[in-house]
Every structure is written in structure tokens, then in C-alpha cells.
Amino acid sequence: MSTTTVGGPRNTAADRTKRWYRARRSLQGVSFVLPNFLGFGLLTLGPVVALFYISFTNWNVFGKAKWIGLDNFTRLLGDASFHRALLNTLYYSAFHIPLTLALSLGLALLLNRKLRGVQFFRTAAFFPYVTSIVAIAIAWNLLFSRDAGPINQILGLFGVDDPPGWTASSTWAMPAVIIVGVWREMGYYMLLFLAGLQTVPPELHEAARIDGANAWQRFRNVTLPCLRPTTFFVTVMLTIGSFKVFDLILVMTNGGPGQSTLVLSQYIYQKGLVENRFGYASAISVVLFALCMLVTVVQFAVNRRRNA
Amino acid sequence: MAAPHTLPALAEPGTVGAGPAEPSDRRGTRFAAPGRILGYAVLVVAAAGLLLPFFWMVSSSLKTDNAVFSIPVTWFPDSPQWANYVEIWRISDMLVWLKNTVFLSVVVTALQLFTGSFAAYGFAKARFPGRNLLFLVYIGTIAVPWQAYMIPQFIMMSEVGLTNTPWAVIALQAFSAFGVFLMRQYYMTIPDELCEAARVDGLSEYGIYFRIMLPLSVPALASLALLTFVTTWNDYLGPLIYLRDPDLWTIQLGLKSFVSEYSAEHALIMTGSVLSVVPIAVVFLLGQKYFVQGVATSGLKG
Numbered sequence: 001m002s003t004t005t006v007g008g009p010r011n012t013a014a015d016r017t018k019r020w021y022r023a024r025r026s027l028q029g030v031s032f033v034l035p036n037f038l039g040f041g042l043l044t045l046g047p048v049v050a051l052f053y054i055s056f057t058n059w060n061v062f063g064k065a066k067w068i069g070l071d072n073f074t075r076l077l078g079d080a081s082f083h084r085a086l087l088n089t090l091y092y093s094a095f096h097i098p099l100t101l102a103l104s105l106g107l108a109l110l111l112n113r114k115l116r117g118v119q120f121f122r123t124a125a126f127f128p129y130v131t132s133i134v135a136i137a138i139a140w141n142l143l144f145s146r147d148a149g150p151i152n153q154i155l156g157l158f159g160v161d162d163p164p165g166w167t168a169s170s171t172w173a174m175p176a177v178i179i180v181g182v183w184r185e186m187g188y189y190m191l192l193f194l195a196g197l198q199t200v201p202p203e204l205h206e207a208a209r210i211d212g213a214n215a216w217q218r219f220r221n222v223t224l225p226c227l228r229p230t231t232f233f234v235t236v237m238l239t240i241g242s243f244k245v246f247d248l249i250l251v252m253t254n255g256g257p258g259q260s261t262l263v264l265s266q267y268i269y270q271k272g273l274v275e276n277r278f279g280y281a282s283a284i285s286v287v288l289f290a291l292c293m294l295v296t297v298v299q300f301a302v303n304r305r306r307n308a
Numbered sequence: 309m310a311a312p313h314t315l316p317a318l319a320e321p322g323t324v325g326a327g328p329a330e331p332s333d334r335r336g337t338r339f340a341a342p343g344r345i346l347g348y349a350v351l352v353v354a355a356a357g358l359l360l361p362f363f364w365m366v367s368s369s370l371k372t373d374n375a376v377f378s379i380p381v382t383w384f385p386d387s388p389q390w391a392n393y394v395e396i397w398r399i400s401d402m403l404v405w406l407k408n409t410v411f412l413s414v415v416v417t418a419l420q421l422f423t424g425s426f427a428a429y430g431f432a433k434a435r436f437p438g439r440n441l442l443f444l445v446y447i448g449t450i451a452v453p454w455q456a457y458m459i460p461q462f463i464m465m466s467e468v469g470l471t472n473t474p475w476a477v478i479a480l481q482a483f484s485a486f487g488v489f490l491m492r493q494y495y496m497t498i499p500d501e502l503c504e505a506a507r508v509d510g511l512s513e514y515g516i517y518f519r520i521m522l523p524l525s526v527p528a529l530a531s532l533a534l535l536t537f538v539t540t541w542n543d544y545l546g547p548l549i550y551l552r553d554p555d556l557w558t559i560q561l562g563l564k565s566f567v568s569e570y571s572a573e574h575a576l577i578m579t580g581s582v583l584s585v586v587p588i589a590v591v592f593l594l595g596q597k598y599f600v601q602g603v604a605t606s607g608l609k610g
Contacts, residue, residue, distance in 0.1 A: 029430050
């Protein structure tokens with residue numbers, strides 16, 4: 001690319017050919033991206049931009065969109081259901097993120113050893129992630145049945161006399177959903193951690209061992225620091241995944257009992273696609289969007305400072 | 309950033325970078341036996357926890373409705389009710405749902421493979437102004453949850469009259485940024501010299517894509533195909549929002565409505581659930597290797 005005609009005057013024939021060649025390459029490059037970009041721009045970028053505009057209007061399915069400024073957002077401040085949805089989303093995230101992180105890392109460490117049956121286990125762990133949420137939610141709902149459900153029967157074996165009502169109880173519905181969420185996703189993040197563990201140089205462990213570090217010290221001072229890029233990526237993905245949790249809840253509890261498992265995404269769905277209040281639903285979407293951006297940016301900043 | 313020429317496949321555990329707990333000296337060996345036993349114990353418990361729900365699902369699908377919630381739990385029904393697997397086809401529109409789902413999954417996967425790998429070539433090997441910025445935008449939207457922009461998208465689709473047609477769901481799924489990202493990560497590991505050599509030999513950019521890149525990226529294409537197929541098959545929200553007409557329902561929507569309609573027939577509900585999972589289980593078991601590689605690649609930062 002960097003060959004220039006030494007000492008030649010500008011605008012020689014060679015120069016023109018080169019410019020023509022470069023323009024043609026650019027055009028070809030664009031043509032590669034274009035088919036996907038048309039779909040992507042129209043169906044993803046467009047809606048993301050439109051979202052902000054709609055959130056400042058009172059658009060619903062019948063009327064025309066009228067600009068109402070911050071009205072939707074001020075109404076959100078006083079909307080008890082919205083507060084509930086926001087708190088529930090944070091509740092879900094506060095347990096789902098650390099539990100999944102710890103379990104998937106633990107499983108990955110375990111699988112990263114020479115044990116028989118590791119391959120079978122890897123398959124088993126990943127399987128819940130590829131099965132449909134509907135089938136999983138239906139099966140778990142039955143497993144969680146209050147009176148004769150297998151889970152409460154197993155709890156009974158351990159001497160729990162008064163087992164929780166799980167999805168039928170407003171206190172236990174959220175823990176039930178969290179359990180299923182963790183169960184479903186830990187295999188996926190385990191695979192990411194396993195891939196990360198392959199990049200930890202064995203020499204470092206060897207050296208640490210020779211220096212007399214025990215297993216815990218080696219984990220703290222060798223494995224964890226080497227895994228940092230993976231941990232960072234997993235945390236970001238997990239956080240966004242938790243904030244947007246929706247289909248699992250929709251099928252398992254439909255937000256109930258009462259509003260005990262109502263989450264942000266579901267509230268957006270309810271306001272926007274059931275009640276057709278597009279403007280108001282978009283305002284809630286903006287909040288969800290902002291939350292996801294905020295944690296991503298914060299995590300990037302923290303990660304950068306640690307790396308520095 | 310990724311240097312290796314092939315997909316960063318997960319090496320067999322223990323062969324490369326033997327784990328932190330791998331005993332290699334005498335001091336380690338002393339602890340090896342108990343550690344190993346503990347390891348197996350944890351593996352067995354975890355595997356049981358992961359698989360028991362599926363096992364229960366299958367075993368319940370072969371019970372009578374009353375036997376599903378027996379006390380104590382029956383894991384192996386005494387007389388398996390194979391008739392459940394005949395009955396379900398009769399009382400539900402399972403066949404229609406499966407047909408719709410297969411159609412959606414195949415079309416979405418085909419579109420995603422083509423547009424995704426094509427665009428990925430543009431981002432990885434071609435040069436045009438604004439390329440890196442545009443790629444950044446692509447990556448950025450991976451962090452934006454779909455739930456945040458489903459409302460404007462829905463308004464748009466209804467404006468052009470696509471709601472209540474399968475095309476809405478296809479359009480929704482077929483152009484994901486994830487596919488572009490996955491393929492681009494793979495193309496980055498193929499040396500530029502290869503393309504350069506082909507250019508010198510007079511191959512056009514399209515020729516390079518079709519004759520060199522596509523054949524070389526079969527493993528990545530397989531990963532993307534499997535991940536897309538499974539995602540589309542399992543998708544509940546897209547069809548829920550766009551497919552109102554029962555004739556258009558996918559297996560997920562059908563199953564959900566079946567559950568509400570026959571809420572007391574626990575065994576049949578489980579039969580339906582098993583049937584909805586079986587195709588995915590087969591695809592997953594056959595293509596396991598590519599799933600794992602696809603996930604591992606998407607986790608690597610480029």
C-alpha cells in the first residue's frame with residue numbers, strides 16, 4: 001500500500017490508477033457489509049434511535065404522537081408498579097450475577113483437571129442453555145409444586161417440615177426464578193471460563209508451586225489475574241442478561257403472584273404491547289437502556305483502571 | 309488480537325495448561341487421591357442437579373396424569389404410558405407448530421449465515437472509510453438488550469404490515485450483530501497474506517470470499533449455523549409479539565397455550581415439552597463441538 005512513485009510528479013497515470021483501484025476496493029468493501037447493514041440499520045439501529053424520540057411523546061395505538069417532553073419520565077417517578085419492577089430487576093440481578101459467576105467459575109476449575117467423564121459433564125452442563133425456556137419453565141414449575149412437587153419432597157427428606165410454596169408464594173417466587181436462571185445459564189458461562197483457563201500459562205503455576213504457594217494462593221495470585229479478561233466479559237454479559245430477564249419470568253410466573261416477580265422488561269411489554277401505550281413504554285425502555293449502558297461503562301472503567 | 313490460525317478450540321482438559329490442582333510433584337501426589345475423590349463427588353452432584361429436571365420431564369411424560377405428583381416421587385414409572393406420545397398429536401396442533409418452527413429456523417439460519425459472513429469479510433479483510441467505526445457500532449448494540457427497543461421495532465413492523473406474518477420474526481433474527489462479530493473474529497485469524505496472494509493472482513474480492521474464505525471458515529459457519537438455529541427454535545418473545553394467528557404459531561407458543569388449556573394433564577404437558585426439546589437435543593449432540601467452539605470464540609475479545 002505504501003509504494004509511492006519516487007520523485008514523480010503528482011497525478012501521473014500510475015497515481016490515477018492507484019486512486020481508482022483504492023476507490024474500487026472501498027466500494028467493494030461497502031458492498032460486503034451492505035446486505036447485513038440494511039437489515040441491521042433498519043431493524044436495530046433505527047429503533048434504538050427512534051426509542052428516544054418516542055419516549056418524549058404520548059404515542060399510543062390510536063392517537064398521533066404528540067411531544068410531551070419529560071412527562072413520561074416524571075410519571076415514572078410516581079409509578080409504584082415501575083418502582084416494583086425496578087427493585088425486582090435489581091433483586092434478581094443481585095443474586096443471579098454472583099451465584100452464576102461463582103458456580104460457573106467453580107465448575108470450570110473442576111473441569112479443567114484430568115478427571116474421567118469431564119466431557120460428558122461439559123455436555124450436561126451446557127444442555128440447559130440450549131433447551132427452550134418454555135419447556136424448562138414448565139418442567140420447573142411442576143418440580144416446584146407446593147404439595148407433592150419433587151423439590152419439596154426432597155426438602156422433606158432433609159427435615160424441612162414447612163417447605164416454601166415457591167412460584168405460588170410472593171416471597172419465594174423470586175428465589176425460584178433465580179434458581180432456574182442460575183441453573184440454566186451457568187453451563188454457558190462455564191464454557192467461557194474454560195476457554196479462559198486454557199490461556200493461563202502452566203509455567204506460572206509451576207513457578208508458584210516451586211515458591212511454595214498452596215492451591216488457594218495459586219488460585220488467588222495466578223489463576224484469577226490471568227482470567228481477568230474472561231471474568232470481565234462474563235460479568236458484563238451476565239449483568240446485561242440479568243437486567244433484561246424476561247421470558248423465563250413470563251413463562252414461569254407471569255410476574256406474579258401479585259407483582260412479586262414483575263421485572264422491567266415485562267413492564268415494558270405490558271405497557272407497550274398489551275396496553276399499546278408506546279410513549280410510556282419507551283420511557284421505561286430508556287431506563288432499561290440507560291441501566292445497561294451505565295453498568296457496561298462502569299465495568300469498562302474499573303477494568304481499565306485495574307489493568308493500568 | 310487472536311493469533312492462532314484455527315478456532316481457539318477448547319483443548320482437551322488436562323492436556324494443555326493442566327489445571328491449578330494438577331498434581332505433578334510428590335507433595336501434590338499425597339493429596340491427589342482425596343482431592344480426586346472430592347472432585348468426582350462434586351461432579352456427580354452437579355451433574356445430577358443439572359440433569360434431574362430433564363430426567364423427571366421424560367419420566368413424567370410416560371406417566372398417567374395422577375402419577376406425576378406421586379408421593380414419594382417415582383423416577384421410573386411402572387407401566388410407561390407410551391400412548392401419551394400418540395395422544396399429543398391428536399389433541400394438539402403439534403405438527404403445524406413444528407412445521408412453522410422448522411421453516412423459521414431454516415430461513416433465519418440461511419440468511420444469517422450469508423449476510424453475517426459476507427459482512428464479516430468486509431469488516432475483516434476489505435478496506436473502506438469508516439469501517440472500524442461501523443464495526444464499533446455493531447459491537448455496541450450487542451450490549452443493548454432487545455427488550456429496550458422492541459417497542460419502536462414493533463411500531464415499524466406494523467407500519468409496513470409485517471405483524472402477524474412469519475417475515476417479522478425472520479427480519480428480527482436474521483441480521484444479528486452477533487453473527488457478524490463471530491465470523492469476523494474467525495476471519496481475523498486467517499492471515500492477510502493469503503488474500504493478498506489471491507489478489508495478486510487476479511482474484512476479485514468476491515472471488516476471495518467465495519473461493520478462499522468460505523471454504524476455510526466451515527467450522528465457524530457451522531458454529532454460527534447451530535447457534536442461530538437453536539436460538540430461533542427456542543425464541544419465545546419474538547413469535548409471542550408478532551405471531552397472533554394460531555396457524556403461524558411456533559412450537560414454543562403452541563406449547564405455552566397447550567399448557568394453559570390442559571393445565572391439569574401434567575403428563576401430556578411433559579410429553580409436549582419433551583417433543584419440543586428432542587429436535588434441539590439431537591442437533592446439539594451432533595454438533596456439540598461447534599457449539600463449544602462458537603461460544604468460546606464469542607467470548608474472546610478482538
